Amino acid sequence: MVDIEQVKQWAVRRWTLGALHGVSHWERVERNGLLLATPECDVTIIRLFAYLHDSCRENDGYDLEHGPRAAQMMESLRDNLLKDLSDEQFLMLQQACRLHTSTHSTGNPTIDACFDADRLDLGRVNIKPDPQKMATDRGKEMAGV
Numbered sequence: 162m163v164d165i166e167q168v169k170q171w172a173v174r175r176w177t178l179g180a181l182h183g184v185s186h187w188e189r190v191e192r193n194g195l196l197l198a199t200p201e202c203d204v205t206i207i208r209l210f211a212y213l214h215d216s217c218r219e220n221d222g223y224d225l226e227h228g229p230r231a232a233q234m235m236e237s238l239r240d241n242l243l244k245d246l247s248d249e250q251f252l253m254l255q256q257a258c259r260l261h262t263s264t265h266s267t268g269n270p271t272i273d274a275c276f277d278a279d280r281l282d283l284g285r286v287n288i289k290p291d292p293q294k295m296a297t298d299r300g301k302e303m304a305g306v
């Protein structure tokens with residue numbers, strides 16, 4: 162089984178930017194993701210997304226390449242921290258991270274829950290998440306309250 166705590170510690174150790182996209186955001190994304198998860202979702206992927214999706218940001222601004230960079234970086238974790246993922250899980254995690262900077266929804270329930278978990282934390286930058294921009298039904302509900 163993948164040790165999520167170890168992945169989290171790895172991401173925290175290499176993080177050089179501030180709190181805006183740092184560990185407190187990742188923890189909220191994990192919590193949101195667990196609330197959004199439906200029975201068809203892979204919760205391990207949702208939790209790993211939370212701790213890895215922003216890990217390759219180079220600044221706190223308009224850095225749209227940090228999603229694809231995270232997907233690329235993950236190759237270096239495949240034989241160690243992420244070795245217990247199946248190939249299918251690994252590809253799903255890569256896809257979720259690669260696309261989170263560019264894509265509204267994919268139709269994959271796990272990946273869409275990842276996207277919404279991240280969006281639901283927009284309140285930290287004073288943006289109220291827009292229910293219309295959510296990828297999942299639960300995300301729409303949670304953004305609406």
Ligand SMILES: [Fe+2]
Nearest residue numbers: 214215227261
């Ligand atoms: Fe991001």
Ligand SMILES: [Fe+2]
Nearest residue numbers: 186214215279
């Ligand atoms: Fe994020």
